[in-house]
Amino acid sequence: MSATEGAHPGLNIAHPHAQAQEETETALFGFWVFLMSDAVIFALLFATYGVMLPATVGGPTPATVYEIGPAFLETLILLTSSFTFGLASIAMKHDAPCRRILGWMGATLVLGLAFLALEVRDFITMFAQGATPMRSGYLSSFFALVPLHGLHVAAGCLWLVVMMAQVVVFGLDGRVRINTLRLGLFWHFLDIIWIALFSVVYLQGLIR
Amino acid sequence: MTEPLWPALLGRFGWQDLPFVRAWADPSLSEIIGAGAGALVVVGGLAVVVLITWLGRWGYLWREWFTSLDHKRIGILYVVIAFTMLSRALVEAVLMRMQQAAAINAPGFIAPDHFAQLFTTHGSIMIFFMAMPFLTGAINYVMPLQIGARDVAFPLLNAVSLWLTAGAAGLMMVSLVIGRFSTGGWTGYPPYTELAFSPDVGPDYWIWAVTLGSIGTTLSGLNFAVTIYKLRCPGMTLMRMPMFVWTSLCTSILMIFAMPPLTVATALLALDRYLGFHFFTNDLGGNMMNYANLIWLFGHPEVYILILPAFGVYSEVIATFSSKELYGYTSLVIATMAIAVLSFTVWVHHFFTMGQSANINAVFGIATMTIGLPTGVKIYDWIWTMFRGRVRFSVSMLYSLAFMMTFVLGGLTGIILAFPPLDYLVHNTLFLVAHFHNMLIPGLLYGMLAGYHYWFPKAFGFRLDEKWGRISFGCWVVGFYLAFMPLYVLGAGGMTRRSQAVFEPAFRPWLYVAGVGALVLLSALASLFVQLWVSIRNREANRVPVGDPWNAGGLEWSIAAPPPEYNFAVIPTVNDRDPFHGDKADGDPYAPPKRYEAIAMPANSMTGPALGVLGAVTAFGLVWHMWWLAGFGLAAGIATIVARSFVRDLHRTIPAAEVARIDRHWRRDIRKAKPVGRAVEGTPANRGLAEVEA
Numbered sequence: 001m002s003a004t005e006g007a008h009p010g011l012n013i014a015h016p017h018a019q020a021q022e023e024t025e026t027a028l029f030g031f032w033v034f035l036m037s038d039a040v041i042f043a044l045l046f047a048t049y050g051v052m053l054p055a056t057v058g059g060p061t062p063a064t065v066y067e068i069g070p071a072f073l074e075t076l077i078l079l080t081s082s083f084t085f086g087l088a089s090i091a092m093k094h095d096a097p098c099r100r101i102l103g104w105m106g107a108t109l110v111l112g113l114a115f116l117a118l119e120v121r122d123f124i125t126m127f128a129q130g131a132t133p134m135r136s137g138y139l140s141s142f143f144a145l146v147p148l149h150g151l152h153v154a155a156g157c158l159w160l161v162v163m164m165a166q167v168v169v170f171g172l173d174g175r176v177r178i179n180t181l182r183l184g185l186f187w188h189f190l191d192i193i194w195i196a197l198f199s200v201v202y203l204q205g206l207i208r
Numbered sequence: 209m210t211e212p213l214w215p216a217l218l219g220r221f222g223w224q225d226l227p228f229v230r231a232w233a234d235p236s237l238s239e240i241i242g243a244g245a246g247a248l249v250v251v252g253g254l255a256v257v258v259l260i261t262w263l264g265r266w267g268y269l270w271r272e273w274f275t276s277l278d279h280k281r282i283g284i285l286y287v288v289i290a291f292t293m294l295s296r297a298l299v300e301a302v303l304m305r306m307q308q309a310a311a312i313n314a315p316g317f318i319a320p321d322h323f324a325q326l327f328t329t330h331g332s333i334m335i336f337f338m339a340m341p342f343l344t345g346a347i348n349y350v351m352p353l354q355i356g357a358r359d360v361a362f363p364l365l366n367a368v369s370l371w372l373t374a375g376a377a378g379l380m381m382v383s384l385v386i387g388r389f390s391t392g393g394w395t396g397y398p399p400y401t402e403l404a405f406s407p408d409v410g411p412d413y414w415i416w417a418v419t420l421g422s423i424g425t426t427l428s429g430l431n432f433a434v435t436i437y438k439l440r441c442p443g444m445t446l447m448r449m450p451m452f453v454w455t456s457l458c459t460s461i462l463m464i465f466a467m468p469p470l471t472v473a474t475a476l477l478a479l480d481r482y483l484g485f486h487f488f489t490n491d492l493g494g495n496m497m498n499y500a501n502l503i504w505l506f507g508h509p510e511v512y513i514l515i516l517p518a519f520g521v522y523s524e525v526i527a528t529f530s531s532k533e534l535y536g537y538t539s540l541v542i543a544t545m546a547i548a549v550l551s552f553t554v555w556v557h558h559f560f561t562m563g564q565s566a567n568i569n570a571v572f573g574i575a576t577m578t579i580g581l582p583t584g585v586k587i588y589d590w591i592w593t594m595f596r597g598r599v600r601f602s603v604s605m606l607y608s609l610a611f612m613m614t615f616v617l618g619g620l621t622g623i624i625l626a627f628p629p630l631d632y633l634v635h636n637t638l639f640l641v642a643h644f645h646n647m648l649i650p651g652l653l654y655g656m657l658a659g660y661h662y663w664f665p666k667a668f669g670f671r672l673d674e675k676w677g678r679i680s681f682g683c684w685v686v687g688f689y690l691a692f693m694p695l696y697v698l699g700a701g702g703m704t705r706r707s708q709a710v711f712e713p714a715f716r717p718w719l720y721v722a723g724v725g726a727l728v729l730l731s732a733l734a735s736l737f738v739q740l741w742v743s744i745r746n747r748e749a750n751r752v753p754v755g756d757p758w759n760a761g762g763l764e765w766s767i768a769a770p771p772p773e774y775n776f777a778v779i780p781t782v783n784d785r786d787p788f789h790g791d792k793a794d795g796d797p798y799a800p801p802k803r804y805e806a807i808a809m810p811a812n813s814m815t816g817p818a819l820g821v822l823g824a825v826t827a828f829g830l831v832w833h834m835w836w837l838a839g840f841g842l843a844a845g846i847a848t849i850v851a852r853s854f855v856r857d858l859h860r861t862i863p864a865a866e867v868a869r870i871d872r873h874w875r876r877d878i879r880k881a882k883p884v885g886r887a888v889e890g891t892p893a894n895r896g897l898a899e900v901e902a
Contacts, residue, residue: 137493
């Protein structure tokens with residue numbers, strides 16, 4: 001496979017020789033496969049949520065516990081964080097100074113943490129209304145699906161911190177570049193999952 | 209439940225959780241057997257530790273095996289796990305057969321609760337800790353060699369998968385010594401496995417052992433698929449890949465997509481048990497049918513995860529030992545892919561009786577029968593491969609032949625079960641037990657054993673003993689028929705599966721025959737170990753250093769046995785389906801490379817063992833509600849991953865001179881060896897250099 005054949009648009013790694021290019025491609029392809037496996041987990045939890053939606057057993061229903069305001073704000077924050085991560089990737093692609101890459105990563109981290117804080121606040125509100133996972137099958141499925149996404153975002157935040165530390169320690173070496181690209185895929189993947197959560201869980205729940 | 213001893217530190221552990229204490233308090237045969245099994249684990253574990261210490265081999269094992277990222281070493285360790293766990297689960301099977309034979313209108317010698325643990329561990333181990341490690345080990349060892357690669361795509365991840373599997377298997381063994389195992393069967397159906405009915409540690413052991421193992425398997429599948437897609441040597445197009453690589457690819461894809469449902473099922477059950485969720489409980493909106501769907505959404509593709517690699521082995525073995533090219537390669541590829549796709553469309557046939565409409569059952573029944581078609585294609589392809597070939601009845605070939613006969617028989621009873629009205633008659637009886645053993649013993653175990661005999665000389669540089677191989681083969685086959693054919697009769701006669709006691713005297717003769725069969729199967733395993741012992745003792749006579757003992761065509765046979773760490777001194781280029789046959793026909797299969805280059809291989813890492821141990825520690829803490837331990841294990845696991853990401857020294861370079869030295873040493877062996885014909889391949893004359901036939 002020639003160097004150009006193996007190159008992805010947008011991820012030239014600034015290693016001129018073909019072997020590094022191939023390694024990057026293999027690494028990223030592997031991460032894509034991992035994300036697809038992870039997507040199956042989310043798909044099954046969505047299905048479980050759909051199956052258990054009627055099982056409110058006299059407890060809170062979607063319409064009574066969801067709030068569109070915070071959910072919309074969380075959506076905006078997460079989408080913006082994907083944008084800032086994209087800017088970090090572009091900065092890395094053009095070999096911008098580490099300072100700028102760290103800046104965009106930092107912005108992404110702050111937005112990610114803000115998202116998590118708002119989401120936890122949502123959960124606390126729900127708990128205060130008696131909407132706990134122990135209350136009904138429906139709430140169990142909600143609290144398996146939505147917090148799992150939150151847990152992914154939290155893992156992404158930890159990963160961001162690690163990557164920022166590595167940019168400081170190693171600069172933009174091959175490993176840092178590959179892992180930043182992987183983290184980028186992860187972060188955008190969580191965005192897509194959230195879009196699905198927002199439309200399937202929150203919007204549909206409020207229509208009912 | 210017993211009184212917790214020291215809840216803050218030891219969680220819910222109490223003295224009664226030790227089988228020795230239970231046997232002391234109630235010295236019944238059932239408890240003594242339990243304590244004996246626990247003692248065997250403790251004494252066996254200690255004996256291994258003492259033996260290694262006495263031989264002074266800890267450093268060697270740590271450097272060369274435990275921290276190695278070499279796919280060959282990892283593959284062998286997987287097979288070691290498989291044989292260890294096979295031994296335990298087979299003994300459990302024998303105990304169950306003896307109990308049923310003894311418990312006809314009598315209590316027998318194993319208490320009901322103990323019996324339930326036996327069938328649960330037997331099933332869980334055979335699927336998750338015997339079959340899965342065996343095939344993962346085989347793929348690990350063979351696939352990179354067959355595609356001309358130096359390792360898998362992610363060598364560290366490979367070690368992590370291995371050690372997660374090892375940690376999970378360790379947890380299964382610990383459950384014999386501390387506490388008890390689940391009584392809910394290998395599928396752990398709720399609501400029975402919910403807190404309301406099983407408040408003890410048993411289902412938690414099951415949940416965490418299976419979860420750890422399934423995470424490891426998902427990662428293995430990912431690793432293999434990426435390896436096959438990305439690391440094939442120049443010229444190896446998809447349609448030139450050996451059949452075993454094709455089946456490995458399909459199995460890997462199934463692992464990637466079918467293991468997540470299992471992880472979801474066990475995780476949701478854990479949420480129910482630990483945090484009071486209501487996914488599968490009887491009250492507050494729980495829906496246990498969702499569990500049945502989730503577990504079988506995994507469970508059915510799992511059947512093909514298990515069987516496809518064996519199909520790959522048979523394709524290799526039958527072609528080699530018939531001295532012919534594989535018949536119908538393209539149709540075999542298509543059939544394999546068809547099976548992989550169809551495997552996701554049949555899961556409901558595992559619960560035809562659980563209340564969905566007749567139309568749904570009909571759809572899934574027809575889909576199930578459809579799988580018979582591609583499988584039939586394969587059987588015919590193998591038969592045509594043998595047709596007019598020079599068939600040699602080596603041990604591997606014997607397994608392949610036994611497989612074809614036996615598997616077709618099991619397939620026929622599968623068609624019976626796929627027909628919903630008939631399934632209603634035999635659902636939950638021994639008929640079903642007979643059917644799936646009839647599929648998995650030939651379709652997995654025989655395949656793996658055929659592969660074991662076929663590739664062992666490649667892995668260790670000497671052939672396995674033929675005589676003991678044949679004895680073991682005979683016992684596996686005779687034992688299978690004796691142990692499982694009676695179960696068809698018993699099942700059709702209405703005997704339910706998992707019965708601790710039997711109340712129908714007419715079943716007696718059949719149960720006796722099945723019991724004898726179980727003992728024959730046990731001697732089959734014993735002969736396998738004797739064979740290993742004898743083969744190691746006589747290894748000098750049976751060495752095949754040149755590396756091609758069977759005159760086969762794949763790339764793996766074109767290198768030394770055992771292969772050097774880097775597999776290929778120079779990455780080969782292939783231009784047909786059996787590249788090594790092509791080279792041999794051209795008359796120059798061992799052309800020395802023009803020059804040698806330094807080779808970078810992955811450096812050793814202790815990340816794998818660390819994560820395996822920490823995973824098992826976390827799981828153990830969760831099982832016993834030792835929250836501090838679980839928290840520590842999890843935190844340390846995350847810290848390990850983060851720390852590893854800072855490591856930059858990932859490769860170890862083997863200098864060109866060293867590569868040249870190893871390669872030239874092997875070439876001396878080639879020059880010294882005399883080419884042998886196929887008639888004497890089972891004799892010490894065979895040094896691994898094949899006589900090229902006209």
